[in-house]
Amino acid sequence: MRQSIIEMLVEAGSGHTAGPLGMADVFTAFYFHILNHDPKNPFWEERDRLILSNGHICPVRYAAMAHAGYFPLEELKTLRKFGTRLQGHPHRTALPGVETTSGPLGSGLGQAAGYAYGAKMDLPAGRQVANKFWVYCFMSDGEQQAGNTWEAAMFAGKYKLNNLIGLIDRNNIQIDGMTEDIMPLEPLRAKYEAFNWHVLEIDGHNFEEIVNAVEEAKAIYEKPTVIISHNIPGKGIKEIEFDYKWHGITPNKEQAAKFLAELRTLGGKIKSEHE
Amino acid sequence: MPINPKVKLVENVLEKARLEQLPTRKGYGEGLLAAGDENEKVVALCADLTESTQMHLFAKKFPNRFIEMGVAEQNLATVAAGLANYGKIPFISSYAMFSPGRNWEQIRTTICYNEVPVKIAGSHAGVSVGPDGATHQAIEDIAIMRPIPNMTVINPCDAHEAKKATMAAVGVNGPVYLRFAREKTPIFTTLDTPFEVGRAEVFFDPNLEVRPPLGGRTSLLDVAIIACGPLVHNAILAAADLEKEGLRVRVINNHTIKPMDEKTIIEAAKDAGAVVTVEEHQVQGGMGSAVAEVLAKNYPVPMEFVGVQNRFGESGAPNELVEHFGMGVSHIKAAVKKVLTRKK
Numbered sequence: 001m002r003q004s005i006i007e008m009l010v011e012a013g014s015g016h017t018a019g020p021l022g023m024a025d026v027f028t029a030f031y032f033h034i035l036n037h038d039p040k041n042p043f044w045e046e047r048d049r050l051i052l053s054n055g056h057i058c059p060v061r062y063a064a065m066a067h068a069g070y071f072p073l074e075e076l077k078t079l080r081k082f083g084t085r086l087q088g089h090p091h092r093t094a095l096p097g098v099e100t101t102s103g104p105l106g107s108g109l110g111q112a113a114g115y116a117y118g119a120k121m122d123l124p125a126g127r128q129v130a131n132k133f134w135v136y137c138f139m140s141d142g143e144q145q146a147g148n149t150w151e152a153a154m155f156a157g158k159y160k161l162n163n164l165i166g167l168i169d170r171n172n173i174q175i176d177g178m179t180e181d182i183m184p185l186e187p188l189r190a191k192y193e194a195f196n197w198h199v200l201e202i203d204g205h206n207f208e209e210i211v212n213a214v215e216e217a218k219a220i221y222e223k224p225t226v227i228i229s230h231n232i233p234g235k236g237i238k239e240i241e242f243d244y245k246w247h248g249i250t251p252n253k254e255q256a257a258k259f260l261a262e263l264r265t266l267g268g269k270i271k272s273e274h275e
Numbered sequence: 276m277p278i279n280p281k282v283k284l285v286e287n288v289l290e291k292a293r294l295e296q297l298p299t300r301k302g303y304g305e306g307l308l309a310a311g312d313e314n315e316k317v318v319a320l321c322a323d324l325t326e327s328t329q330m331h332l333f334a335k336k337f338p339n340r341f342i343e344m345g346v347a348e349q350n351l352a353t354v355a356a357g358l359a360n361y362g363k364i365p366f367i368s369s370y371a372m373f374s375p376g377r378n379w380e381q382i383r384t385t386i387c388y389n390e391v392p393v394k395i396a397g398s399h400a401g402v403s404v405g406p407d408g409a410t411h412q413a414i415e416d417i418a419i420m421r422p423i424p425n426m427t428v429i430n431p432c433d434a435h436e437a438k439k440a441t442m443a444a445v446g447v448n449g450p451v452y453l454r455f456a457r458e459k460t461p462i463f464t465t466l467d468t469p470f471e472v473g474r475a476e477v478f479f480d481p482n483l484e485v486r487p488p489l490g491g492r493t494s495l496l497d498v499a500i501i502a503c504g505p506l507v508h509n510a511i512l513a514a515a516d517l518e519k520e521g522l523r524v525r526v527i528n529n530h531t532i533k534p535m536d537e538k539t540i541i542e543a544a545k546d547a548g549a550v551v552t553v554e555e556h557q558v559q560g561g562m563g564s565a566v567a568e569v570l571a572k573n574y575p576v577p578m579e580f581v582g583v584q585n586r587f588g589e590s591g592a593p594n595e596l597v598e599h600f601g602m603g604v605s606h607i608k609a610a611v612k613k614v615l616t617r618k619k
Contacts, residue, residue: 051357092360093390100360101389107381110350114357114365121318121339121363148381151350 001028002236002263004063004076010256012080015088018233018246019140020060022171022204026138026229029210031064036133039069042096046132049099049115053108054140054169055089056248061098062086070097106146109166112137113156116164116224131163134218138167142174145183150195156224157196165217166197166226169204171233173244192226204229237262277481277518278511282528283467284478289515291508296459299505300398302434303455304329306441307366307396311337314445316364320344322351328368328398348374352381352393359391364445371397371413375452379419386450387425394444395420399457400430401504401555402583402600403593412588418560420452421533427472428532430454430554430562432507433462436530439470447472456555458593460505475536478507479514479526482546498611498618499525499543502553503532503562506581506602510553513607524611532562537569544574549618551579551610555602558582577617579610 001024009015030050031037037047052061059079066073071085078084085095089103102108116135123131143149156164168188176182185191189199198220202209210229217225233247234240237259251259262268278284287293311317311333318340319333325343334341344351348369355365367374375382375395386393397416404412421428427447431437437455444451469476482495497517502510507528514524527543529536544550550570552563558580567578583600597603 091388100356101384104380104384107349107353107356107385110353110381111357111360111385113350114354114359115361116357117342117354118318118358118361118363148349148353151345151347152353155344155347155350155354 001060001063001067003260004066004073005059006251006256006259006263008059008063008076008079009250010253011077013250014080015059015250016056016248017250018173018240018243019054019057019169019171021237021240022231022233022235023057023060023138023169024235025205025207026167026210026231027060027064029207030136031068033211034214039065039097042070048133049112049135051100051108051112051115051135051137052090052098052102053112053137054105054143055102057140057169058090061090065097105140105143106148108139109137109149109152110155112164112166113152113161116156116161117159119163120161135164136167137164138169141168141170141172141179141185144168144185144188153192153195153197160222161224162221164224165214166224168226168228169231170228171231173233173247175247177244188228196223198223198225199228200225201228201230204231205235238267277479279477279480282469282476282478283465285463285465288463288511291461291512294461294463296461297434298456298459299431299434299437300329300455300457302431302437303396303398303441303453304332306438308332308336309438310442310445311340313442314364316362317445318342318358318363318365320351320355320365320367322346322348322369322374324369324398328396330368348378349381352378353385355393356381356385356389356391359386359393360389364392364394366394366396368396368398370399370411371416371454372399372411375416375420376413382450383423387423390425390449392447392449394451394453396453396455398455400454401456402588402596403456403458403555404588405458405593405596406590408590409587414555414557414583414588415560416454417532417554417556417562418564421565425449426533427451428454429472429530430503430532431530432503432505432528433460433464435462435464435466435468436470440530443470443472454504456505461508463508463511473531473534473536475527475529475531475539477525477539478528479511479524481518481523482525495523496525496547497522498549498551498614499527499547500551500553500607500611501527501529501540501543501566503529504555506553506555509602509604510607512604513611516604517608517611522611529562529566532565535565535569537573540566540569541573544570544576547576549577549614551581551607551614553581553602553607555597556582558584577614579614581607581610
């Protein structure tokens with residue numbers, strides 16, 4: 001996944017690096033274990049819906065989709081190029097499976113909540129659970145500064161949207177710096193709890209924690225759940241990790257070769273590179 | 276009388292004082308209720324203005340398909356986008372100043388670009404909102420809605436047409452912006468008046484009794500007025516007055532601002548050689564601008580624009596404000612005479 005992300009970004013020449021690398025493990029867990037989906041039938045009615053609110057990290061979603069079989073891996077190289085289905089920010093009608101158009105921050109949770117509300121409207125009378133599908137909404141931590149996010153959080157809390165599971169990429173960086181310097185989010189858990197959400201916190205690089213958190217979220221039927229996923233921005237490449245300057249830039253060819261070597265040797269631990 | 280018999284207006288259309296009056300938003304409320312009856316996918320969302328936007332009729336009959344959003348217009352748009360993405364046909368209501376005023380980017384990205392069929396109903400458009408003042412008088416809403424790809428923009432002329440437009444919006448495969456007024460205005464169309472999205476109707480034309488429109492040859496018309504919203508009635512009154520003065524003026528109800536009925540607009544420019552547009556909206560970017568875009572490209576003629584002239588509204592009685600901001604019958608007549616002086 002991370003190699004695909006680097007390969008895509010160096011080819012595209014623009015885009016975001018730290019976020020996609022940091023969310024690579026979460027996306028892997030979802031596309032290869034958690035999501036009920038069919039890459040050959042992206043419009044399957046009972047598929048789980050994964051709404052990506054922070055559209056700028058779409059390289060990680062595209063990489064996951066390609067590896068899962070939605071489209072050929074070679075197509076990843078078309079990212080951000082003229083005529084591509086892999087738009088710089090994801091576009092619903094360009095690529096089956098991306099579920100919604102996103103990019104402008106703060107508007108994904110509302111859409112996910114609308115989706116979840118619609119699905120609950122169609123439940124047989126008296127049934128609160130046993131949804132045909134789950135609605136997931138991945139968000140960045142930076143967009144927790146956007147008003148629309150909290151309007152949506154209040155809405156989902158009021159209507160007890162237990163079929164909605166949010167996940168926040170808590171990597172502490174945003175374009176201008178660290179979130180707590182730019183506009184503090186903490187106490188983030190308490191904020192969501194105050195909006196009547198069930199809140200879980202996980203290490204977003206620990207697959208067991210990711211999977212267990214989603215299982216717990218599914219079992220909470222009286223309110224929506226948000227998973228605060230503590231992630232390392234740029235995870236896997238030492239030069240990028242924790243550096244907010246890598247939020248919105250891409251590696252050049254030289255850097256990419258170095259980073260790919262780092263990924264292929266597990267950070268220099270092994271001598272023979274592998275893919 | 277030069278009323279187009281095909282459009283079946285009320286018989287006493289010129290007797291303003293005797294016409295029944297209702298706000299166009301009332302027609303929306305009835306249309307939404309009827310749309311809900313016809314199509315179970317129709318759902319309604321409101322941002323704490325349920326009765327004022329006339330959504331209460333729907334909410335009462337279909338409580339399970341009505342969603343109260345609170346004072347959160349951005350979320351009004353995004354939740355509706357999600358519902359539409361799922362398969363519903365959501366109508367969202369607030370005052371036009373707040374939706375589509377406050378939530379423009381959400382409408383652009385999550386509704387129009389996302390290609391989901393949300394119907395945006397903006398009530399309280401125009402200075403005729405009255406005493407609430409400029410903060411609540413949306414007079415830029417057409418300008419911000421019409422440039423967005425995939426969007427249809429409709430401004431009905433009375434409560435009957437508002438009901439028809441609302442029901443027709445369900446059948447439009449995409450987002451629609453419906454523009455309504457707060458204040459009572461004359462009902463001058465009837466249940467039999469034709470309404471089709473994207474088709475402008477000639478309501479008044481002195482030539483009708485002589486022979487059909489001339490299609491660009493020697494014209495019997497002096498000026499064509501292209502109007503939308505409740506001011507269409509003022510335009511008819513102005514044209515009737517002008518006829519007494521010997522001027523032949525066609526009045527077109529151009530309810531669908533996008534996609535515009537270019538054929539009818541160009542034909543009017545050819546027949547008349549001069550055009551006046553009338554709308555309760557800033558002249559910058561509004562319906563008149565859209566008409567000018569069509570004519571500049573296809574058949575340029577002198578134009579005058581009746582509307583708000585780059586000003587904010589203010590508190591006052593609705594009619595008083597319509598007069599103050601230059602959209603009364605006398606102002607329309609003056610615009611017709613002014614444009615005539617520039618006609619070749």
